[in-house]
Amino acid sequence: SQSSGRQLGAADMGAEGRAHDPDVGPNSLQRYELSGDEHFSLAVQAGPGGDQRPELVLAKALDREEQSLRLVLTAVDGGDPPRSGTAQLCINVTDANDNAPVFAQDRYRVSLREDALPGSTVLNVSASDADSGSNARITYGFGKMSAKVLQKFAIDPETGRITLQEALDFEDTYSYTLLVEARDGGGLLAHCEMEVEVLDVNDNAPEIKVLSVSNPVPENSPVGTVVVLLNVKDPDSGENGKVWCELSVEEPYHTCSSPGWVLAFSWILTG
CATH class of the missing domain: 2.60.40.60 (Cadherins)
Known part of the structure; x- marks a missing residue:
């Protein structure tokens, strides 16, 4: 032998x-x-x-x-x-460490709601190694990334399970890129990239800002006089960011708006 x-x-x-x-x-x-x-x-x-x-x-x-x-x-x-x-x-x-780890995919894409709780699983990544023994033992980790990303996400070195560490905010950041590494027992590395898309949740109420007010309004003001000019916006996206306004007062006022997600409203004297 x-x-x-x-x-x-x-x-x-x-x-x-x-x-x-x-x-x-x-x-x-x-x-x-x-x-x-x-x-x-x-x-x-x-x-x-x-x-x-x-x-x-x-x-x-x-x-x-x-x-x-x-x-x-x-x-x-x-x-x-x-x-x-x-x-x-x-x-x-006898085995020589001539095989680097290989990820199941070179690139992953994940969607995560912004109200996902810390501790939630983002994704389980996996890599394999054709060597044997300690040369095939894989440890997972992150590559070089910003401190902000490293604070948001964690990875289990043994299982490759990626979890959320901090709450997400779509209005702050709507996408993250994670660089994931797999290292075998002989020091050979494999890399993959994961894109995390943050999905917007309707977690923001519309914001109303008064731009100008005519107060008091003279009783002889002509019809069409602008009484109040408002700016209304919602920081959410898509349908969650569309706003509608209505008055809780009776005539002689009505609203006039411009289309879009940031609206300017006028209270106009109708008579």
Whole structure:
């Protein structure tokens, strides 16, 4: 049995890998043959006493992730008929960290309501590694991001679960970009990007601002006189940001508005 890393060049199989033939002359050991796998070839070196010493030479790059290797070494003498002996060789290929982690996706996109509670799960990311043992053990983390983003989100280093740490506010920030890393036990890294879209919630009431007031209103003011000019807006978006205004007083007043999400209203004397 031999252990081999991917950097193996030649391996002397030692005394247990050499054949012994008590015959002498032409009937003694003449050659070695190797069969069973294309990854290795056989080289035979002469020992100090003239004996033959077989060596395994790496002929093709090994891959721990694909296969384990079993070889047959045959020793043949020069008799007539020739006699031979065989030995089974088991090559245990030790893993080298030649595979970086791989995320299931290079880019993720998530939508999250702005009223999501801290502690809520944003997404579970996952990566795999074709190596084995500690080289395949993955730890998750964030890449270089602003302090503001790091305060909002957290990631579990063992599971890749990303959670919300602080409340969101669509009116403050409507999108976040998270840089996620997966590191294996040998230090190789993989990266993915996650876009978090914050969905607006109707959490803001309309704001009314008085721009100008005519007070008091002369009783002989003509019809069409502007009495009050208002500005009304809602910081929410979409339908949540549209506003409608109505008066709680009877005539002689009515409102006049301009279209849009920021409205200017006038109370106009109608008679």
